[in-house]
Amino acid sequence: MLARMTPVPDPETYHFCVTRDPDLAARVAPVALATFREAEGFTLVLTETEAARFGFDTGLPMTRIMLSVFSALDGVGLTAGVATALAEAGIPCNMIAAYHHDHVFVPREMAGHALALLRATQAAAR
Template sequence: MGQLAKSAQDMISGMTPHLQSEVYVFVTKQYPCDVSRYIEQALSIFEEDEGVSMIMSVSAAQSRGFPIEQPMRCITLKVFSALDGVGLTAAVSGALASAGIACNVVAAFHHDHPFVPESRAEEAMGILKALQDQAKSD
C-alpha cells in the first residue's frame, strides 16, 4: 500500500481517477432476504433498515431479475486516502454537482469509488482530472 493521504490537498492532488469499464446498477431486496444468494455477483452489499442494497454489474442484475435503471460507471480514485481524511468526497461530489452530474460515492478501505451516470462518465472523468490538476498547482 502507498502512503496514506490525509489532507484534502494531498488527497485531491493524488486522486488519479480511473474509469472502470463495467456498467453497474444499484438494486435492492426487501427483508427477508437470503444475502448469500447474491454475494458472488455483488460488487458491494449494504444492509439498511428497508432491506439489502447491492451494486451489481448490469449482466449480474439482469440474470437475477432486477430492474436495470440508472446504469452507472465506477471511477476509482487511486489515492490511498486515510479513513479519517476530510475533504475528498466533498470536493469530488461538489465538482460533479456543479456540472449537474449525479454522484454516489462508495468509500472502501483503500480507495473511494464515485459512481456516475453511464452517459456522463467521460465528462465526469474530465472534471475530476481538472480538479486534480488544479490541486497539484495550488
C-alpha cells in the same frame, strides 16, 4: 488527497439494486461489488450482467470511477471535493469509500464528462 486522486474509469456497467429478501441478498452477495444493509432492505452493487441475471431493474446504468489514491478512513475533503465538482456540473454521484480507495458512481452517459471534471479537479489541486 485531491491532488493525488488519479481517477480511473472502470469499463464495466453497474447497477444499484435493492431487495428486502434476505435469502436473495445472500445468494447475490458473492457476485456483488458491494453490499449494504439498511432498514429498508439490502443494497447490492452489481454488474449489468449479474443484475439482469437476478432479475433486478437495470434502468439506471452507472459507471464506476476509482480514485486511485490511498484515502485514509479519517482523511478530510476527498469526498466533498469530488461531490462538489460533480454537483456544480449537474452530475449526480454515489460515493463508496472502501478501505483503500474511494469509488464514484455516475450515470453511464455522463461518465466522460465526470472523468474530465475529476481530472481537472485533480490538476487544480496540485
